[in-house]
Amino acid sequence: MPPATASPLPPRVPASAAPKPDAPLPPTYVNKTGFKAVVPPGLKKSFVICLGDDPEDIKKWREERRKKWPSRANVAEKLKAGIVPSPSKPASTDNRRTCNYFLKNGKCSKGDSCTFKHDEEAHNEYKRVGEKRIKDRADQLESFGSLPKKTRKEGILDKLLEAEEKDEEATTLAIIRYLVGVDFLQPQSISKSSNTDNTANNEKDEHV
Incomplete structure (x- = not known):
């Protein structure tokens, strides 16, 4: 194994080239006023x-730095103006299972004595998803109703029975027309009462 070689030392900086604390500003900044926005290398801000x-x-x-400093007053003012988003709610450390009764109904008969977790956000999300499913199902059924029905392809048996089915339909319509023509659907009680009234009137006329 070859012996390890020592790394070379960096070159010494002359004392005259070292920066002095009371050194004057570079010539580019002498007698200048105003501000300038700079972006450091590797940063976007x-x-x-x-x-x-x-x-x-x-x-x-x-003064500008004081305005941008995240003090309580500045943060509250930005929150009120909607510039800064509200701090997110910390994640719950409760590892218990969610109560099914509370999840579905938003309440539980056991109350605080329930051994499961009562999560309001989980209940709201369950309710929102359920309402969305109902709406999607209703829209789906409505779209199915508006679509034209697909005609079933007729087979050989359907073609053979087509003439017989038409004859049965024509016979049924003829029977219905006949029953309507002879007042077969008229209630018998009405016809009997009308006959009785006519007989009584005839007898009364004969006595007179």
């Missing part, structure tokens, strides 16, 4: 920096 050391710019920059 931009940051606003002062181009110089003007007191008014520094004061304005600090």
Whole structure:
């Protein structure tokens, strides 16, 4: 196994080239005012920096930072304006099974003594899914009713019996017309009462 070689040391930086704490600003920032938005490498968010050391710019920059600082007052104001989404509800640590009675009905006769979990969100989701299923089923049945019925392909037996079926239909219609023509469907009680009334009237006329 070859002996390990020591890594070379980095070159020494001359003392004259080291940055000094009281060093003046680079020439590009001397006597400049205003702000500039810069995007650091590897980030998508931009940051606003002062181009110089003007007191008014520094004061304005600090005020903008205070406005954006996530204090309670600023967060409450943004929540009220709808800029920041409301904090999500923490996930429940209750690992119990959901009560079936509460899931379906939204209530349980056992109340707080029930050994299962009463989850309002699960009940609302169950109710929403159930209503959607009912609506989808109704729409499906309605669409089926509006579709034209598929004609069944006639077989050899249907063709052989077609003439006989037409004869039976014609005979049935003729019988119905005959029964209607002779008032066969008229109630017998009415006809008997009318005959009795006519007989009584005739006898009364004879006595007179």
